[in-house]
Amino acid sequence: MTLRLLAPVLFLAAACVLAASPAVAVASSSSSGSGSTLRIEADTAFGTFNPFTAYNQADLNEIAVIYPMLTQTGENGQPEPYLATAWSISPDHLTWTFKIRSGLKWTDGVPITARDVAWTYNLIMTNQAAGTANGSLVQNFASVSAPNATTFVVRTKQPQSNVPYLTNMIAIVPEHIWQNDVTDIGTFKNMNFPIVGYGPWIGAGYSTTNQDATLTANPSYYLGAPKFRTLIVQYFTSSDAAVAALRSGELDSIDDLTPTQYGALKGDKNIALYASQSNSWNAIELNPGARTLSGQKFGNGSPLLQVPVIRQAIALAINRSELVSKVADGLAVTGAGFLTPAFPQWWWTPSASESDAYDPARANRLLDAAGYTMGPGGVRVDPKTHQQLSFRLGIHSDNGYDSLIAPYLEEWLQAVGIKITVQAMSYTELNTELPKGDWDILMDTWSTDYDPSYLLSIESCGTLPPNLSTPGNTDAFYCNPAYDTLYNQQLTEFSLPQRTQTVDQMQSILYAANVDIILYYPDTLQAVRTDEAKNFFFGTKNEQGFYPQQNQWINWWSATPVAAAASSSSTGAYIGVAVAVVVVLGGGGFFMMRRRSTAGERE
Amino acid sequence: MRSAQIDFGVYLAKKVGAALVSFVFLLIVGYVIFSVMPSNPLEALTRGRPTSAGQIAFLRQQLGLNEPEWERFVHFVWNTLHGNLGYSWQFQEPVSTLIEQRLWPTLLLMGSSTIISIWLGMWLGIRSGWRPGSILDRVSSGVSLGFWSVPTFWLGLILLVLFGVGFGPIPALFPVGGMSTPGSAGGFDVSHIVDVLRHLVLPCLTLVLVIFAQYVTIMRSSIIDELGSPYLLTARAKGLRDVEVRRKHVVPNACCPRSPSSSCSSAAWSAARSRWRPSTRGPAWATSPTRRWRSPTCPCWRERSSCSAPP
Numbered sequence: 001m002t003l004r005l006l007a008p009v010l011f012l013a014a015a016c017v018l019a020a021s022p023a024v025a026v027a028s029s030s031s032s033g034s035g036s037t038l039r040i041e042a043d044t045a046f047g048t049f050n051p052f053t054a055y056n057q058a059d060l061n062e063i064a065v066i067y068p069m070l071t072q073t074g075e076n077g078q079p080e081p082y083l084a085t086a087w088s089i090s091p092d093h094l095t096w097t098f099k100i101r102s103g104l105k106w107t108d109g110v111p112i113t114a115r116d117v118a119w120t121y122n123l124i125m126t127n128q129a130a131g132t133a134n135g136s137l138v139q140n141f142a143s144v145s146a147p148n149a150t151t152f153v154v155r156t157k158q159p160q161s162n163v164p165y166l167t168n169m170i171a172i173v174p175e176h177i178w179q180n181d182v183t184d185i186g187t188f189k190n191m192n193f194p195i196v197g198y199g200p201w202i203g204a205g206y207s208t209t210n211q212d213a214t215l216t217a218n219p220s221y222y223l224g225a226p227k228f229r230t231l232i233v234q235y236f237t238s239s240d241a242a243v244a245a246l247r248s249g250e251l252d253s254i255d256d257l258t259p260t261q262y263g264a265l266k267g268d269k270n271i272a273l274y275a276s277q278s279n280s281w282n283a284i285e286l287n288p289g290a291r292t293l294s295g296q297k298f299g300n301g302s303p304l305l306q307v308p309v310i311r312q313a314i315a316l317a318i319n320r321s322e323l324v325s326k327v328a329d330g331l332a333v334t335g336a337g338f339l340t341p342a343f344p345q346w347w348w349t350p351s352a353s354e355s356d357a358y359d360p361a362r363a364n365r366l367l368d369a370a371g372y373t374m375g376p377g378g379v380r381v382d383p384k385t386h387q388q389l390s391f392r393l394g395i396h397s398d399n400g401y402d403s404l405i406a407p408y409l410e411e412w413l414q415a416v417g418i419k420i421t422v423q424a425m426s427y428t429e430l431n432t433e434l435p436k437g438d439w440d441i442l443m444d445t446w447s448t449d450y451d452p453s454y455l456l457s458i459e460s461c462g463t464l465p466p467n468l469s470t471p472g473n474t475d476a477f478y479c480n481p482a483y484d485t486l487y488n489q490q491l492t493e494f495s496l497p498q499r500t501q502t503v504d505q506m507q508s509i510l511y512a513a514n515v516d517i518i519l520y521y522p523d524t525l526q527a528v529r530t531d532e533a534k535n536f537f538f539g540t541k542n543e544q545g546f547y548p549q550q551n552q553w554i555n556w557w558s559a560t561p562v563a564a565a566a567s568s569s570s571t572g573a574y575i576g577v578a579v580a581v582v583v584v585l586g587g588g589g590f591f592m593m594r595r596r597s598t599a600g601e602r603e
Numbered sequence: 604m605r606s607a608q609i610d611f612g613v614y615l616a617k618k619v620g621a622a623l624v625s626f627v628f629l630l631i632v633g634y635v636i637f638s639v640m641p642s643n644p645l646e647a648l649t650r651g652r653p654t655s656a657g658q659i660a661f662l663r664q665q666l667g668l669n670e671p672e673w674e675r676f677v678h679f680v681w682n683t684l685h686g687n688l689g690y691s692w693q694f695q696e697p698v699s700t701l702i703e704q705r706l707w708p709t710l711l712l713m714g715s716s717t718i719i720s721i722w723l724g725m726w727l728g729i730r731s732g733w734r735p736g737s738i739l740d741r742v743s744s745g746v747s748l749g750f751w752s753v754p755t756f757w758l759g760l761i762l763l764v765l766f767g768v769g770f771g772p773i774p775a776l777f778p779v780g781g782m783s784t785p786g787s788a789g790g791f792d793v794s795h796i797v798d799v800l801r802h803l804v805l806p807c808l809t810l811v812l813v814i815f816a817q818y819v820t821i822m823r824s825s826i827i828d829e830l831g832s833p834y835l836l837t838a839r840a841k842g843l844r845d846v847e848v849r850r851k852h853v854v855p856n857a858c859c860p861r862s863p864s865s866s867c868s869s870a871a872w873s874a875a876r877s878r879w880r881p882s883t884r885g886p887a888w889a890t891s892p893t894r895r896w897r898s899p900t901c902p903c904w905r906e907r908s909s910c911s912a913p914p
Contacts, residue, residue: 135657136653137653186665189695207785208705211781212781238756244780251780471645
């Protein structure tokens with residue numbers, strides 16, 4: 001009986017020992033050997049590798065390294081040559097001419113020409129399904145053409161200064177491969193491996209069950225092949241599991257750590273931590289009055305928030321620096337302008353006279369002067385309507401930082417006589433309430449790309465909903481004709497200093513409006529295993545210790561394997577196996593002795 | 604004979620009709636719940652992305668949001684009846700394909716963890732119940748109920764840290780992510796199977812630790828209930844060893860009346876393995892004149908429903 005009953009136990013233990021054995025681990029792992037494979041955590045789940053329909057960040061990151069763009073964003077955040085070696089604009093600012101690099105070939109050996117570029121752009125402009133992802137980028141394009149193999153011409157309807165920025169977001173595909181897939185382009189997933197493209201990597205495989213994509217280095221890449229032979233990008237549904245994978249050596253890099261995870265990884269000798277300047281912000285948005293393009297008002301937002309002095313008092317009552325230290329563990333920059341510090345050319349900070357930095361005394365003075373007297377419970381009252389200055393604050397119930405920030409806001413605003421009632425809503429619910437205008441104050445977060453046009457556009461009048469049944473792209477129902485004039489002006493300014501000046505003016509207007517009160521810009525926190533990869537990061541730290549915003553395309557291409565050293569982990573694994581064997585044998589022995597001692601009783 | 608056929612036809616029609624009513628009810632409830640939920644698919648899909656009015660109109664038309672509600676419901680029912688469960692915008696695949704892709708990993712994880720939990724829980728429950736108050740009973744009950752009260756995700760994270768990353772003298776033993784090593788060839792060769800097993804260990808262990816307590820508890824209490832039964836005395840008086848009394852008489856009688864079907868299935872599996880023989884004397888409920896259990900071939904869980912009980 002003993003052996004029969006013990007057999008399953010021993011079998012399970014043996015299976016565990018076998019599964020944990022380093023010999024098996026090495027035999028079954030194609031990527032555990034250092035120097036051949038770079039393993040990265042994917043930002044999101046994968047959906048498709050079709051560049052015409054992809055919008056998951058993981059898809060976009062992969063597409064960016066297997067297909068070429070006309071331009072690319074360099075280390076300084078400016079458009080630089082890629083498929084196009086140079087570009088120029090006509091005197092009327094309506095025609096852009098791109099010179100296409102010659103001698104490049106798709107991975108199947110067919111030459112890359114301007115015809116591929118024109119075909120791709122034409123498809124996006126003329127086929128609705130193909131325009132799913134990037135249709136809005138070419139809205140102002142009147143026509144595109146390829147007069148010869150090395151020239152690509154874009155004719156715009158109106159002058160547009162950010163065309164070289166837009167062209168680094170549109171992947172060029174080989175016409176001879178894709179022309180057969182046009183009919184079902186909306187559902188085509190582009191998962192016939194290896195994928196014919198051109199870039200530092202070649203799409204080589206995708207595992208549905210593992211949620212990982214495998215890419216191999218392209219030896220004929222014009223800047224030189226990547227130093228790693230294989231790149232694996234794997235999605236982890238739990239970021240904590242990804243951190244565990246990094247620590248165990250299953251991943252070589254993670255891009256988006258939380259401050260807590262960042263702190264927990266400090267002290268690991270094999271992991272280097274990097275904080276790079278943020279391309280996103282966390283803010284609260286105040287409802288200045290929901291309305292349609294034609295001015296029809298809707299929603300149940302408090303009319304008191306339409307009063308600029310109340311919005312300014314709210315801004316003055318918030319201690320943004322304390323949020324940086326208490327909520328973001330110091331790994332953030334105090335909020336100010338609408339655009340983020342990741343891109344220095346667009347980074348704006350208010351002057352001393354403009355600043356609405358933390359000053360509750362001034363907030364109280366402003367509200368007193370405006371006649372909002374303190375009422376029962378320490379809440380101010382509107383002298384005309386006798387309404388309390390009491391507002392709802394919608395937070396994302398699925399975002400831990402919102403819950404951390406909300407109590408601070410309650411306390412600070414209470415100190416100036418404004419009552420806040422926190423309403424936790426799911427991301428979906430909050431985003432559903434937003435276009436209906438049924439809110440007072442909402443937590444808000446946005447990130448931006450190298451070109452700020454889109455982020456600036458969401459505060460323009462043109463993004464207000466056209467009617468009550470169609471949502472617009474507006475962020476907070478803000479509408480200011482002076483701002484719109486500047487927005488349209490910056491789109492047609494072709495000199496960077498001139499455009500920067502205009503964008504600064506726009507940010508100044510937004511800052512004074514206090515419709516979006518930027519709380520802080522959270523750093524992008526990354527970690528890299530130094531025993532696996534070097535040269536992963538680029539740029540020099542600034543005085544705050546933050547690296548420039550990283551471009552994953554460059555990170556993955558420049559990463560260099562570290563020469564494999566004698567691994568201590570295998571020693572550890574052998575120790576583990578020994579421990580497991582001792583436990584199993586010891587447990588079995590104990591059990592046998594126990595059985596023997598009670599044999600008489602059983603008989 | 605003809606009457607029996609008609610009866611069966613009526614019975615079948617009733618059952619099928621009831622199933623259809625349930626199915627239609629579920630379809631309506633499922634549709635209504637998702638319709639009244641505060642959500643805007645267009646907003647969720649396009650927020651944060653540069654989207655032109657033309658793109659929004661195209662998406663609206665593609666998602667069928669421009670159709671009246673009743674028409675959308677009809678499409679929903681029609682598609683469901685034709686096996687079309689919808690299209691996932693997240694993964695850009697039909698939902699049925701997504702389910703199909705995830706079926707095998709789900710079966711592997713849930714199947715292995717359930718089987719191990721049942722086996723482990725019953726094994727411990729039988730021994731704990733046989734000697735209530737013993738060290739084994741106190742330890743197994745305490746440990747299993749302790750794990751039962753632990754949130755699964757939290758236990759998973761702890762096991763990840765302990766055995767996936769390594770902690771103190773414990774080295775990293777098992778992989779922490781994925782179902783197999785990324786880039787591995789796949790297929791049915793031994794190294795891939797072992798690789799999948801290595802990846803299975805931590806998630807399977809997490810589930811086993813959390814759910815085996817229910818089998819321990821049920822089996823333990825059932826065994827304790829049987830301890831005072833007279834047929835044990837008879838068995839012992841006939842000179843059967845203690846372990847045989849437990850295995851051949853107590854366990855079969857303990858498992859059936861009180862255990863859930865999964866436990867009974869497991870008991871049947873165990874019975875087949877240990878060549879069950881009938882007990883010397885049935886349990887209390889089996890001593891009633893109409894429910895005497897003597898059939899040497901009838902597994903106990905069938906006795907109440909269909910096994911004949913010859914005198």
